[in-house]
Amino acid sequence: MSRTWVLDTVDEAVAGIEDDSTVLVGGFGLAGMPFDLIDALIRQGAKELTVVSNNAGNGQVGLAALLKAGRVRKIICSFPRQVDSYVFDELYRAGRIELEVVPQGTLAERLRAAGAGIGAFFCPTGVGTPLAEGKETRVIDGRGHVLEFPIRGDVALIGAHRADTAGNLVYRKTARNFGPVMATAATTTIAQVSEVVPAGSLDPEAIVTPGIYVDRVIRVDARQYTVQGAR
Amino acid sequence: MALTVDELAARVARDIPAGAYVNLGIGQPTKVADHLDPKAGVVLHTENGMLGMGPAALGDQVDPDLTNAGKVPVTELPGASYFHHADSFAMMRGGHLDVCVLGAFQVSVTGDLANWHTGEPDDIPAVGGAMDLAIGARQVFVMMTLFTKNGTPKLVPHCTYPLTGIGCVTRVYTDLAVFDLGPSGATVRQTHGITVGELQARLGTPLTM
Numbered sequence: 009m010s011r012t013w014v015l016d017t018v019d020e021a022v023a024g025i026e027d028d029s030t031v032l033v034g035g036f037g038l039a040g041m042p043f044d045l046i047d048a049l050i051r052q053g054a055k056e057l058t059v060v061s062n063n064a065g066n067g068q069v070g071l072a073a074l075l076k077a078g079r080v081r082k083i084i085c086s087f088p089r090q091v092d093s094y095v096f097d098e099l100y101r102a103g104r105i106e107l108e109v110v111p112q113g114t115l116a117e118r119l120r121a122a123g124a125g126i127g128a129f130f131c132p133t134g135v136g137t138p139l140a141e142g143k144e145t146r147v148i149d150g151r152g153h154v155l156e157f158p159i160r161g162d163v164a165l166i167g168a169h170r171a172d173t174a175g176n177l178v179y180r181k182t183a184r185n186f187g188p189v190m191a192t193a194a195t196t197t198i199a200q201v202s203e204v205v206p207a208g209s210l211d212p213e214a215i216v217t218p219g220i221y222v223d224r225v226i227r228v229d230a231r232q233y234t235v236q237g238a239r
Numbered sequence: 240m241a242l243t244v245d246e247l248a249a250r251v252a253r254d255i256p257a258g259a260y261v262n263l264g265i266g267q268p269t270k271v272a273d274h275l276d277p278k279a280g281v282v283l284h285t286e287n288g289m290l291g292m293g294p295a296a297l298g299d300q301v302d303p304d305l306t307n308a309g310k311v312p313v314t315e316l317p318g319a320s321y322f323h324h325a326d327s328f329a330m331m332r333g334g335h336l337d338v339c340v341l342g343a344f345q346v347s348v349t350g351d352l353a354n355w356h357t358g359e360p361d362d363i364p365a366v367g368g369a370m371d372l373a374i375g376a377r378q379v380f381v382m383m384t385l386f387t388k389n390g391t392p393k394l395v396p397h398c399t400y401p402l403t404g405i406g407c408v409t410r411v412y413t414d415l416a417v418f419d420l421g422p423s424g425a426t427v428r429q430t431h432g433i434t435v436g437e438l439q440a441r442l443g444t445p446l447t448m
Contacts, residue, residue, distance in 0.1 A: 113328025113371035
């Protein structure tokens with residue numbers, strides 16, 4: 009789609025997400041987590057989802073709430089187990105969710121590969137470990153590599169700081185994390201932002217995600233949440 | 240005397256070259272930052288997309304959009320930069336980080352690392368960036384106690400826990416000794432309150448000086 013739609017409501021933003029979709033969810037812990045889009049997805053009702061995200065939810069909000077609502081069949085992530093991942097832990101131990109653990113850098117690169125049209129790539133991470141079992145390997149320049157395939161999403165839900173009406177995005181600090189690669193890797197990329205400004209107001213030199221990757225934008229109010237470890 | 244965790248962190252910090260780009264793993268390795276000389280210009284990398292990470296944020300400094308790999312709020316130093324995850328891990332795999340310091344369940348004398356999964360049936364596997372760091376950083380330092388609470392050695396002939404990486408650890412800093420690791424095994428660099436003979440007896444593995 010060539011044009012980014014700036015929508016009025018978060019429910020419009022997630023309209024049309026189908027059952028059995030693969031949904032890329034941005035964020036690292038709670039930083040960059042698209043809370044409002046996930047809440048809207050819960051209301052929207054799509055189920056049997058495969059979710060790709062770094063973590064498997066924290067506390068009861070965001071991705072954890074989607075899991076708790078029983079909409080996720082499988083999660084592909086690098087670090088499910090955390091002090092506050094009890095929603096996931098319970099589902100996993102009850103055998104009610106499938107887990108694929110991927111090294112964090114390989115997760116990012118598989119998403120990048122999908123967005124960049126790469127068929128597969130050889131990666132040195134994980135050679136000789138349980139996470140490389142059953143995968144094709146090759147020695148290149150004397151070093152072992154594992155063949156890794158792209159992860160493409162039907163939908164990406166990401167959190168960014170500011171959008172312009174052309175869909176260009178900028179992020180804020182470490183909340184950037186997976187947003188830029190996920191934006192490239194999905195058929196439909198939906199961004200929630202704190203502010204939408206007219207095209208021409210963002211410095212073109214400073215744009216992180218060009219609007220070509222962004223299909224829908226929704227402005228939401230900044231959410232207050234506490235961070236783990238905050239003193 | 241065996242080193243305390245803080246003394247061990249200070250010992251690791253002494254071996255980090257001035258101006259190095261460094262990633263400190265979650266847990267004990269984070270403490271190394273407290274012992275780096277600010278004048279040495281060591282630049283800290285955090286896997287979630289930042290170079291130039293500063294100390295933990297306190298009070299009003301806390302910003303939910305600025306955390307470290309352990310999701311703890313941190314600060315930024317002058318010269319800091321932000322980047323996305325694919326770039327952050329390209330820095331690791333591409334050999335751009337000089338040093339990373341990781342914790343471990345077990346390290347083999349030839350530098351195999353096990354630090355992500357106990358392999359117990361009820362343990363939920365979670366790897367994060369451990370495998371990428373282990374094979375990516377130019378030097379991989381491990382910081383750990385030499386024995387478990389039950390007295391079992393953590394420097395072993397062969398790891399029994401699931402591996403994180405093969406032959407990737409170059410040096411191990413422990414409360415009782417510092418070792419260099421390589422294809423020919425473990426070499427003792429320094430001991431703390433224990434003789435090499437006692438070390439060898441308790442570890443049950445050949446060591447060279």
